[in-house]
Amino acid sequence: MHIMNVMFSRNLGGIEQALVDYCEAIKGQGHQVTAIIYPKAAIKTKLMDLKINIIEVKNLGSWDFMAKNYLAKIIRQTNPDAIITHGNRAISLVKKPAGIIPVIGVTHNYNIKHLIGLNEIFATTTDLKEKVIEAGQDESKIHLIPNMIRIPTELPAIKDYHNPVTIGTMGRFVKKKGFDVFIRAISRLNNVKAIIGGSGDEENSLRQLSSSLGLDDIIEFTGWVDNKQEFFDKIDIFCLPSHHEPFGIILLEAFISACPVITTASEGPSEIATDGKDAIITALNDNEAMTKAIEDLINNPEKSRELAENAIKTAQTYEISNVGQRICAAL
Secondary structure, X not given: OEEEEEOOOOOOOHHHHHHHHHHHHXXXXXXXXXXXXXXXXXXXXXXXXXXXXXXXXXXXXXXXHXXXXXXXXXXXXXXXXXXXXXXXXXXXXXXXXXOOOOEEEEEOOOOOOOOOOOOEEEEOOHHHHHHHHHOOOOHHHEEEOOOOEOOOOOOOOOOOOOOOEEEEEEEEOOHHHOHHHHHHHHHOOOOEEEEEEEEOOOHHHHHHHHHHOOOOOOEEEEEOOOOHHHHHHHOOEEEEOOOOXXXXXXXXXXXXXXXXXXXXXXXXXXXXXXXOOOEEEEOOOOHHHXXXXXXXXXXXXXXXXXXXXXXXXXXXXXXXXXXXXXXXXXX
């Protein structure tokens, strides 16, 4: 098969990583892949490493008729068997130019109205699948395809705690990620360090919160994290404090990092993790519960080790070649 993947975000984040993962997974199953992206998108370097066909298409928005005409020309010339769209702009720009070629949408978040009526939908979680059905999509045209992760041949060893114990979290600094909950949880602990990796609109307010709680010497803000394993090597416990997390690729990345994980009961993580088996799951927006969970792991290193070992087993289900087989079976 020849499969086209389309995504027009310019930054780095979960949906952008998913585009790379889809391209790699489908190519890994022996199929031809073309990626359509915005010119000079940040994700281009990663796509180039895959040695696939990359076409850059400038556009002014989902209404850009000139971009639609150009996409129609590209689609005619490359003649893919199916087109997988990542994001609402990709759907809007590709849907009509695709003609009779099937267009597939991936549920990267809960903004699903643009997905309804597409030929097929790949739902990343059961909850998102149910939401798409409620919105009117025929259930027979929905396939449960989770996000995926690369698992290295040699996984890092499960390590003893640093002194002081170091707690970490990472992501885009937006309100739904709940980093304020993490900071308040850290403020209740004694003799710990914390590292927050990432950047975004909420950075100034998060730094101000940290300072107001007297945590300038406790919490380190590292900026955007390029080398995630290096980040995980510096911490002992990883926390995912999100109020809202459609899937949570970062959870899988933490699972293979050899760190025990604490996550909130947000949508995706609740489906991926099992409380007490491969992670500790706390209530949403509850910094006291997160503090208690951190203290529990600090005081029970054997429990931490068991969680980390089980988490690696859970992550195997989402390994890129395994999910690639599911994608291609659906295609």
